[in-house]
Amino acid sequence: MTSVFQEQLALFGLYQELRDDLMQVLSDTTLAFTPGGSALTLGSLCREIGETQQSYLDSFTSRQQDFRYRHPDPDIGTNLDRLRAWYAELDDALATILTGFGPDDLVNAIIDRGGGFEVTIPMQLEIYKEALLLFYGKASIYLKVLQLEVHGRWQHWIG
Numbered sequence: 001m002t003s004v005f006q007e008q009l010a011l012f013g014l015y016q017e018l019r020d021d022l023m024q025v026l027s028d029t030t031l032a033f034t035p036g037g038s039a040l041t042l043g044s045l046c047r048e049i050g051e052t053q054q055s056y057l058d059s060f061t062s063r064q065q066d067f068r069y070r071h072p073d074p075d076i077g078t079n080l081d082r083l084r085a086w087y088a089e090l091d092d093a094l095a096t097i098l099t100g101f102g103p104d105d106l107v108n109a110i111i112d113r114g115g116g117f118e119v120t121i122p123m124q125l126e127i128y129k130e131a132l133l134l135f136y137g138k139a140s141i142y143l144k145v146l147q148l149e150v151h152g153r154w155q156h157w158i159g
Helices: 003-025 042-062 080-099 103-108 121-146 153-157
Strands: 110-112 118-120
Touching: 003 080, 003 121, 003 153, 042 080, 042 121, 103 121, 118 121
Parallel strands: none
Antiparallel strands: 110 118
16 A cells, blocks of 8 residues: 555545544434435435445445445434444445555556546545535535534534
């Protein structure tokens, strides 16, 4: 692993921790909230980012992006403790994979995202970070409607 990728992983870890900060203010009741219309429940939104993380996790080993993964229990987003446990499993698996890459992998391994869009491992991680930011932006709308506030870094990074 290169020192640049180690720095990227350290920063990425901070982005992942924002999700943990979010989980601190949620409950099973707030996971059931929807702002109305065809909007997902907050819990479904949380399930969706977990499924997205699994997709990225798989892409680092298969070298192909596939967003078809769905958690086997569609109700995973209704229970905060189960959601937290799932996120912890995903985070551990992702950390194991990412820290196992050697310098050659980081330069030469290519992930096919489909449609002729191919990226390196560091770029794939960067794109996943953008997916996290999109999730946080969506979640922040739910939080505003619920009049919930996430403290700490969330205020400076997300708003």
